[in-house]
Amino acid sequence: MKTVIYFLFILTLFVLMPAVIVTALSWVPTVELLGNSGRILYFHVPLAFLSVLSFVTAGYQSLMVLITSNKMKEREYKAYNAALAGIFFTILTIITGSIWAKISWGSFWNWDPRETSIVYLMLIYISYFCLYSVLKDNENRYRISSVYLIIAMIVMPFFVFIIPRMYNSLHPNTIINSEGKIQLEYTMRLTLFMSIAVFTLLYGYIYNIMNRISALEIKAEEKIYDI
Amino acid sequence: MNNRILNNIKKDFVIEFRNKTAISISVAFAVITTLSISLVSGATPLSPMVHSIIFWIILFFSAMSGLAHTFIREEEEKTSLFLSLHCTPEEIYLSKLIFNTALFLSIAVIVTPLYLFFLQVLPVYLPLFCFITLSGAVAIASVATIFGAMVSKAGSGSSLFTIISFPILLPVLWTTITVTAISIEGTAVKQYRDIVFLLAFSGVIVLTSYLSFRFIWKET
Numbered sequence: 001m002k003t004v005i006y007f008l009f010i011l012t013l014f015v016l017m018p019a020v021i022v023t024a025l026s027w028v029p030t031v032e033l034l035g036n037s038g039r040i041l042y043f044h045v046p047l048a049f050l051s052v053l054s055f056v057t058a059g060y061q062s063l064m065v066l067i068t069s070n071k072m073k074e075r076e077y078k079a080y081n082a083a084l085a086g087i088f089f090t091i092l093t094i095i096t097g098s099i100w101a102k103i104s105w106g107s108f109w110n111w112d113p114r115e116t117s118i119v120y121l122m123l124i125y126i127s128y129f130c131l132y133s134v135l136k137d138n139e140n141r142y143r144i145s146s147v148y149l150i151i152a153m154i155v156m157p158f159f160v161f162i163i164p165r166m167y168n169s170l171h172p173n174t175i176i177n178s179e180g181k182i183q184l185e186y187t188m189r190l191t192l193f194m195s196i197a198v199f200t201l202l203y204g205y206i207y208n209i210m211n212r213i214s215a216l217e218i219k220a221e222e223k224i225y226d227i
Numbered sequence: 228m229n230n231r232i233l234n235n236i237k238k239d240f241v242i243e244f245r246n247k248t249a250i251s252i253s254v255a256f257a258v259i260t261t262l263s264i265s266l267v268s269g270a271t272p273l274s275p276m277v278h279s280i281i282f283w284i285i286l287f288f289s290a291m292s293g294l295a296h297t298f299i300r301e302e303e304e305k306t307s308l309f310l311s312l313h314c315t316p317e318e319i320y321l322s323k324l325i326f327n328t329a330l331f332l333s334i335a336v337i338v339t340p341l342y343l344f345f346l347q348v349l350p351v352y353l354p355l356f357c358f359i360t361l362s363g364a365v366a367i368a369s370v371a372t373i374f375g376a377m378v379s380k381a382g383s384g385s386s387l388f389t390i391i392s393f394p395i396l397l398p399v400l401w402t403t404i405t406v407t408a409i410s411i412e413g414t415a416v417k418q419y420r421d422i423v424f425l426l427a428f429s430g431v432i433v434l435t436s437y438l439s440f441r442f443i444w445k446e447t
Contacts, residue, residue: 123394
């Protein structure tokens with residue numbers, strides 16, 4: 001049963017991903033004033049979503065490390081892998097955002113509140129990896145690094161959702177805004193949400209592979225110690 | 228307030244007054260930086276935003292050089308185990324938080340007039356300037372307390388403390404720098420909502436730290 005579900009998952013991912021790419025690049029009408037450069041929206045927004053999702057996943061796994069007494073090692077590497085995937089998606093968000101900023105606003109970097117908030121995420125991930133590497137031989141490593149990720153997850157809404165709305169931003173508020181309405185045409189909205197869903201499936205696929213590799217590494221380590 | 232918390236705060240103050248490590252390092256750093264900037268800039272007028280940035284960078288690095296010391300001292304002098312036998316982790320956290328906040332507020336009280344005097348700055352909105360300095364100092368102290376504990380348990384120095392604290396403190400620095408510039412310039416609308424933001428941020432950090440401190444403090 002598990003194999004069948006996994007097969008269907010892979011099939012959905014590998015069918016939908018090319019479909020979303022083709023739809024975003026050819027079917028959806030161009031964005032007013034931005035022209036074809038606006039199509040980067042269907043890749044930039046899902047990547048930003050995954051950066052935040054990885055953050056929440058890492059925080060959740062860290063929380064579970066502290067409140068449950070079983071599977072600590074497993075939860076620890078799951079938190080670490082979520083952070084590792086998170087930094088990868090954050091860097092991709094910054095790159096796609098910078099390209100779009102150059103085309104729309106004239107320069108790669110403008111210190112816009114939302115541009116800055118994604119750099120905060122990246123800095124937090126970098127700090128976490130610094131802390132993790134310092135704690136390499138510390139017996140309390142899983143607890144200290146988990147607390148760091150939990151604090152980071154809890155303060156994340158301040159700089160991802162609150163600060164960008166406190167100051168003037170160049171980014172349009174098309175999805176989360178004060179009117180509570182999505183200001184996108186139907187086809188654009190459909191493609192964007194499809195893209196977010198497919199990228200989330202891709203994230204699940206990558207995260208699953210990373211966790212399986214970590215599990216194998218731990219098993220191999222245990223075998224070496226047994227010998 | 229719990230007697231053990233009060234005793235612990237008293238103990239920290241007595242030790243601090245005896246050897247004056249944290250306060251002398253922080254104040255010396257702040258004074259040297261302020262005087263150096265004053266000396267270099269001379270009579271050149273700096274914009275309110277530049278003043279605000281310099282002022283908060285001085286306060287931030289003063290905190291980074293002094294605030295982690297309260298936990299690191301417990302580890303260096305091997306008193307953390309004794310402290311754990313005497314107090315619960317929550318009591319230890321609260322006492323250290325109160326001590327760090329008081330210490331950093333005293334540093335801010337010393338550094339702020341010095342900066343205003345030597346760089347000849349007179350904020351137009353003085354109450355807003357005072358409120359933002361106080362609420363910013365509380366936010367920095369609340370973040371520095373929990374990360375000071377982490378660094379002491381990691382057995383690492385102040386460089387790691389700055390690295391892990393900086394990203395979490397960036398929203399605080401961003402807000403305080405913007406509002407301080409407004410209070411010095413006096414041209415924009417007074418932004419008391421930013422003070423609410425800083426107090427909410429400090430509240431969230433303190434609550435999370437209070438709940439998770441035992442996991443850092445107690446070794447497996």
